[in-house]
Amino acid sequence: MQQPTIADVARAAGVSVATVSRALRGLDKVHPETRERVVQAAAQLDYIASPTASGLASGRSRLIGIITPFMARWFFTGIMSAIEKTLREHQHHILLMDLERSETSMSRLSLTQGMLFKRVDGLIVINVELQDAERDLVRRLGLPVVAVGSPFEDSPCVGIDDIGSAALAAEHLLALGHRKIAYVGRDYPEAAPRKTPIDRLEGFHQAMSRAGINTPPTWVLDSDWTAGDSRASAMALLSGPDRPTAVLAASDEMALGVWGAARQLGLEVPRDLSIVGIDDHELAPVFGLTTVRQDVAAQGVAAASTLLALLGLYDPSAIPDQTFPVELVIRGSTTAPAKP
Amino acid sequence: MQQPTIADVARAAGVSVATVSRALRGLDKVHPETRERVVQAAAQLDYIASPTASGLASGRSRLIGIITPFMARWFFTGIMSAIEKTLREHQHHILLMDLERSETSMSRLSLTQGMLFKRVDGLIVINVELQDAERDLVRRLGLPVVAVGSPFEDSPCVGIDDIGSAALAAEHLLALGHRKIAYVGRDYPEAAPRKTPIDRLEGFHQAMSRAGINTPPTWVLDSDWTAGDSRASAMALLSGPDRPTAVLAASDEMALGVWGAARQLGLEVPRDLSIVGIDDHELAPVFGLTTVRQDVAAQGVAAASTLLALLGLYDPSAIPDQTFPVELVIRGSTTAPAKP
DNA sequence: CTGTTAGCGCCTTCAA
DNA sequence: TTGAAGGCGCTAACAG
Numbered sequence: 001m002q003q004p005t006i007a008d009v010a011r012a013a014g015v016s017v018a019t020v021s022r023a024l025r026g027l028d029k030v031h032p033e034t035r036e037r038v039v040q041a042a043a044q045l046d047y048i049a050s051p052t053a054s055g056l057a058s059g060r061s062r063l064i065g066i067i068t069p070f071m072a073r074w075f076f077t078g079i080m081s082a083i084e085k086t087l088r089e090h091q092h093h094i095l096l097m098d099l100e101r102s103e104t105s106m107s108r109l110s111l112t113q114g115m116l117f118k119r120v121d122g123l124i125v126i127n128v129e130l131q132d133a134e135r136d137l138v139r140r141l142g143l144p145v146v147a148v149g150s151p152f153e154d155s156p157c158v159g160i161d162d163i164g165s166a167a168l169a170a171e172h173l174l175a176l177g178h179r180k181i182a183y184v185g186r187d188y189p190e191a192a193p194r195k196t197p198i199d200r201l202e203g204f205h206q207a208m209s210r211a212g213i214n215t216p217p218t219w220v221l222d223s224d225w226t227a228g229d230s231r232a233s234a235m236a237l238l239s240g241p242d243r244p245t246a247v248l249a250a251s252d253e254m255a256l257g258v259w260g261a262a263r264q265l266g267l268e269v270p271r272d273l274s275i276v277g278i279d280d281h282e283l284a285p286v287f288g289l290t291t292v293r294q295d296v297a298a299q300g301v302a303a304a305s306t307l308l309a310l311l312g313l314y315d316p317s318a319i320p321d322q323t324f325p326v327e328l329v330i331r332g333s334t335t336a337p338a339k340p
Numbered sequence: 341m342q343q344p345t346i347a348d349v350a351r352a353a354g355v356s357v358a359t360v361s362r363a364l365r366g367l368d369k370v371h372p373e374t375r376e377r378v379v380q381a382a383a384q385l386d387y388i389a390s391p392t393a394s395g396l397a398s399g400r401s402r403l404i405g406i407i408t409p410f411m412a413r414w415f416f417t418g419i420m421s422a423i424e425k426t427l428r429e430h431q432h433h434i435l436l437m438d439l440e441r442s443e444t445s446m447s448r449l450s451l452t453q454g455m456l457f458k459r460v461d462g463l464i465v466i467n468v469e470l471q472d473a474e475r476d477l478v479r480r481l482g483l484p485v486v487a488v489g490s491p492f493e494d495s496p497c498v499g500i501d502d503i504g505s506a507a508l509a510a511e512h513l514l515a516l517g518h519r520k521i522a523y524v525g526r527d528y529p530e531a532a533p534r535k536t537p538i539d540r541l542e543g544f545h546q547a548m549s550r551a552g553i554n555t556p557p558t559w560v561l562d563s564d565w566t567a568g569d570s571r572a573s574a575m576a577l578l579s580g581p582d583r584p585t586a587v588l589a590a591s592d593e594m595a596l597g598v599w600g601a602a603r604q605l606g607l608e609v610p611r612d613l614s615i616v617g618i619d620d621h622e623l624a625p626v627f628g629l630t631t632v633r634q635d636v637a638a639q640g641v642a643a644a645s646t647l648l649a650l651l652g653l654y655d656p657s658a659i660p661d662q663t664f665p666v667e668l669v670i671r672g673s674t675t676a677p678a679k680p
Numbered sequence: 681c682t683g684t685t686a687g688c689g690c691c692t693t694c695a696a
Numbered sequence: 697t698t699g700a701a702g703g704c705g706c707t708a709a710c711a712g
Contacts, residue, residue: 003457005705016683021707029681050458052395053705056688061392063435070421077417081410084438093459095403096434098424114431117343118390118689227626260626283593283623286567286600345689356699361691369697393689396704458705 004045013041024049062092064307065120065143069108069128069192070100073225074253074281075296076126079148082300083124090308095120099128108192110134116141122307125152129192144310146303150195156310158302158322162196165292165326166203169248169276172290172328174211176336178246178274181208182219182237184230184258185250191224200250200278219244223254230257238265238273245337246274252281252291259287259333270335280329288332299324344385353381364389402432404647405460405483409448409468409532410440413565414593414621415636416466419488422640423464430648435460439468448532450474456481462647465492469532484650486643490535496650498642498662502536505632505666506543509588509616512630512668514551516676518586518614521548522559522577524570524598525590531564540590540618559584563594570597578605578613585677586614592621592631599627599673610675620669628672639664 009024010017015034023030023038030038041047055061064087068076084094097115099108111134116123123138127149130138135153138145147157173181183204187197201220208215221233230249237244238261249255255277262273269275277284280293302322308314349364350357355374363370363378370378381387395401404427408416424434437455439448451474456463463478467489470478475493478485485495513521523544527537541560548555561573570589577584578601589595595617602613609615617624620633642662648654 007705017706018684018708019682022682025707031681034681046453048453048457050396050705052392052401052458053688054707055392056390056396056690057705057707059688059707080436081438081440084436091454093455094436096420096424096436097428098421100421113386114388115433117388118392119433227623231626256623257626260623260628263627283567283596283600286571286597287603288600346691347689357690358692358700359698362698365691371697374697390689393704394691396706397689397691399691399704 004047006047006049008045009038009042009047012045013038021049060121060311061119063095063120064092064304065095065097065116065123066126067097067099067111067123067128067130068126069194070098074251074279078296079126079300079303082297083304086301086304087308090313092121092308111137113137113141116143122146122311124148124303124307125150127194127196129194144307146307146310148299148303156306156322158299158306158324159196160294160299160324160326162199163203163206165278165294166200166248166250167207168203168326168328169278169292170204170207172330172334173246173248173274173276174207174213176246176274176334178337179213180244180337181213181215181246181248182221182244183215183248183250184221184223184233184254185225186220186222188222188224197225197250204248223250223257225251225254227253227257227260230254231260232257234258234261235264238262238267243273246276246334249275249277252277252279252284252289255289255291255333256281256283256287259289269333271338274334274337276334278326284329285331290331290334291329293327293329295324344387346387346389348385349378349382349387352385353378400461401459403435403460404432404644405435405437405456405463406466407437407439407451407463407468407470408466409534410438414591414619418636419466419640419643422637423644426641426644427648430653432461432648451477453477453481456483462486462651464488464643464647465490467534467536469534484647486647486650488639488643496646496662498639498646498664499536500634500639500664500666502539503543503546505618505634506540506588506590507547508543508666508668509618509632510544510547512670512674513586513588513614513616514547514553516586516614516674518584518677519553520559520582520584520677521553521555521586521588522561522584523555523588523590524561524563524573524594525565526560526562528562528564537565537590544588563590563597565591565594567593567597567600570594571600572597574598574601575604578602578607584613586616586674589615589617592617592619592624592629595629595631595673596621596623596627599629609673611678614674614677616674618666624669625671630671630674631669633667633669635664 006017006020010020020038023035122144125147145152145155147155149159151157186201223230247258255275267273277291280291284291346357346360350360360378363375462484465487485492487495487497489499491497526541563570587598595615607613617631620631624631646659
């Protein structure tokens with residue numbers, strides 16, 4: 001059977017197509033009784049407006065592009081899920097654009113006009129710094145943008161205080177009496193600059209210098225933010241002669257990587273090494289990892305709501321805060337350093 | 341500046357809009373010289389066909405719906421990333437539909453006509469069993485479907501041999517000499533039935549009964565397949581008087597949950613407890629978890645290619661196999677049981 | 681409050 | 697091989 005069109009509904013309800021369109025979209029200037037009749041008819045016919053047709057006529061696709069450098073990360077999947085649910089409540093859908101390039105993890109794909117033009121109504125940019133050409137493109141297309149983690153021009157940006165988070169973690173270790181603290185999570189020099197890695201390292205440095213401690217450069221480890229890579233870096237660090245008594249990892253995934261290295265070297269956590277992460281990954285409580293918790297779902301809801309507001313579909317006064325609090329969660333992976 | 345339309349290109353190339361349309365879509369029956377002229381003109385104008393307009397006219401949205409019960413799982417993000425890249429190479433995009441309902445993890449949202457009608461050209465259904473109403477809807481809409489993990493009617497289905505994978509893991513433990521083996525990963529009775537959990541449990545049972553071993557029902561643990569939940573179940577199991585010497589978890593995430601429980605109880609892996617998982621999660625090598633590896637990216641490519649073939653956009657003879665091999669990866673988390 | 685009437689930008693017969 | 701013209705189904709003025 002053929003799907004019904006707006007004309008079928010109009011006929012069934014005894015009104016014009018324009019009235020059907022207004023009634024179904026909840027516009028005012030429709031008599032309640034008329035609206036009721038239209039809604040009934042539409043329901044009975046199982047009518048749904050064609051998204052392509054209304055998209056062409058209205059110029060809105062009801063699609064939001066999500067830009068991310070790679071999707072297989074804890075932070076991304078969590079925020080994505082929240083964004084998707086929030087947008088769907090407002091009849092919007094998500095177009096995923098994973099900029100990861102499989103061959104070389106350092107470079108990434110570019111946004112193209114073909115991906116965006118007339119295809120999405122807005123963009124949520126997660127943890128990527130857009131290149132010049134991409135910025136121009138987005139500006140030329142006039143797309144509203146909400147940034148997450150890394151700011152985009154003067155678009156609204158949701159995230160946490162990365163500097164403060166890392167400082168909080170460092171201060172926890174310092175308070176326990178650690179002085180020999182290493183850091184894992186500086187981006188590789190070849191990688192595109194991202195605000196989160198930069199800020200967290202900065203927070204670490206700030207806390208350390210406030211405590212009057214000078215961290216040797218060899219104790220700041222580069223990582224691509226995967227568990228496997230940080231494990232490799234940590235292996236080198238921990239098997240050396242002069243070991244730190246504690247490691248601050250810029251993410252829980254990296255923290256677990258360090259933990260794996262310690263384990264392989266026969267070091268026991270926290271007896272021989274304290275480890276603290278940032279995020280509160282689902283495996284953090286499982287292994288008793290001390291961490292700085294952030295609420296990813298809340299950030300997703302905020303990002304989505306803000307974008308809807310930019311599109312004029314959401315009450316701007318109801319937009320939640322853009323900077324989210326974090327919280328130190330002390331579990332078993334940190335303790336005072338052994339007395340020498 | 342206004343974006344150029346097909347008419348602008350036609351004017352610039354000195355041909356009709358129909359010819360531009362044909363030339364740009366690579367249809368035959370266009371003189372190579374003409375095509376060249378059109379392509380030049382389009383490039384110079386930075387012309388991109390409006391997806392909504394061509395969608396309305398052609399009836400194809402170039403959008404593929406991805407249905408999943410929840411997206412924050414290792415398997416899902418991995419396959420998703422591969423699907424997205426494969427589809428994008430063919431100018432198709434992904435519409436994510438996460439059926440997870442936050443309040444109660446047991447029930448899930450339903451697919452609705454509003455989500456699908458005229459919005460997607462096809463569906464990739466990942467690890468969900470569709471309900472009757474949803475099946476009817478999909479059939480009525482005439483959407484081609486590719487299933488992953490759990491079959492959908494007689495649509496193509498990609499996946500691994502779940503029975504064989506679990507049996508492989510069990511046989512590894514049996515070969516090491518274990519007799520007291522517990523299993524984690526049976527779905528909760530309230531959950532919608534899913535093929536993967538059922539088959540893996542079946543594989544475990546088959547291997548055990550082939551070895552002539554009778555597993556007590558209390559050694560088969562229910563789990564929602566998260567690390568946290570399986571850790572809780574494992575805590576109860578491992579703190580009891582009669583402990584198994586080994587645990588087979590139906591996924592690596594659950595295996596790590598069991599590991600966390602063991603750790604908390606002061607049991608050492610593998611000395612006091614052998615643990616084997618299935619998947620080869622990114623943390624498996626980090627912790628030295630023995631597991632049965634599956635190639636998730638390959639499955640994603642296969643699912644996407646198969647769907648493109650169903651849409652007539654891909655050479656059917658180039659479709660990869662649908663059942664993927666698995667491989668036992670022995671690391672340090674399994675060893676022979678301690679002699680009593 | 682409701683109906684009429686142009687488009688929105690492209691695809692696709694049908695003729696030439 | 698190319699062009700002309702009629703939709704695709706809906707929205708948005710503009711009238712009434």
